[in-house]
Amino acid sequence: MVSSTVVYAAVPISVIVAIGLIRKWRSRSWTKYICNTCLRGKTFLITGANSGIGLETAKALVKRKARVIFACRDLNKAKNAIANIRKEQPTGGEMIPMLLDLSSFESIEKFVEIVKAGFHKIDVLINNAGVVVPLDQDAKTKDGFEIHLGVNHLGHYYLTNLLLDHLKRGAPSRVVVVSSTLHEKGKINFADLNLKQEIEDAKRRKGSRRHNPGYCNSKLMNCYFARALADKLSGTGVDVNTCCPGFCYTDLFRNSIRWYHYILMAPVFLLFMRSAQQGAQTVVYCASDYSIEGSSGKFYRDCEPYDSKYPFDKDEEIKLWNVSDELVKARKPIPL
């Protein structure tokens, strides 16, 4: 009797201990960025700083006395995040909540106007905000673009371009584009950037594919945008780099994950997913490490350069830049 109780208890305990040990072993390859250099006097602007990787990035920078602008689509969430950080770090840097909805060109313009009126320069812009929405939901931005194209790519494309003078004034300054290694699964179909066909297929199928093509394509666009911008800003003292935080447990998949996924996928989550804080390490490194100052156009993962498997093509890069420019100027999806 006693021995069977012991066996029943031993099995789950052994599983938990084994998972804990494997996770610890795996996390050895997840680089921890340690740097205490003071960032007083530097202004960092982080999109989507109220949650996940953006929030942890903000915390790490505030700890080093940086001034951080929380550019968020919900001002209350930004204020709550700031209040919580302030409780943890009463002597940290300054934090400023500001409204920015990347799904609206009008909101981006208003935001930039306020930034320009309030700040003389920006030292580091971190394009972090992002969404993942199942394609069958056919989500659109306020201006009518497919949601991943609009928020993850066009919103940041427009925001960054409007802030270029401020970034140049902050030189040596940086733009950090938070992409993902999922860009390697992306594909750019210029004849259907708004993914009409994919959305129709997804609605018919009524189920999501393993990798959301809208999201992967937008993460590829992030990479192309950063590469093109790095070239355009060469010699200005503004570095532009892309990074992947790794597979992290955040709110990013809130629209795709159902309660039963948590049970079915628990071992994967426990073994392979980083915390948001672990994911933020490479972002903070790209945003603040002095050893990479002057190096631009690279992709980082685990605080070191990463060789993408995507066959980047200069013509595709230039075409995407020009098309993005046209779409932002037209302010609505136009036939290309």
Ligand SMILES: NC(=O)c1ccc[n+]([C@@H]2O[C@H](COP(=O)([O-])OP(=O)(O)OC[C@H]3O[C@@H](n4cnc5c(N)ncnc54)[C@H](OP(=O)(O)O)[C@@H]3O)[C@@H](O)[C@H]2O)c1
């Ligand atoms: N988590 C991962 O495994 C993973 C892996 C690779 C790359 N990434 C990238 O990491 C970045 C941060 O994602 P996360 O994992 O930290 O997810 P998250 O916790 O969901 O954070 C995303 C942030 O973006 C904001 N956002 C969404 N739509 C916006 C809009 N229209 N305007 C302004 N802000 C908006 C969200 O605001 P609300 O809170 O108001 O929704 C939130 O603050 C994303 O670019 C993502 O692609 C994540």
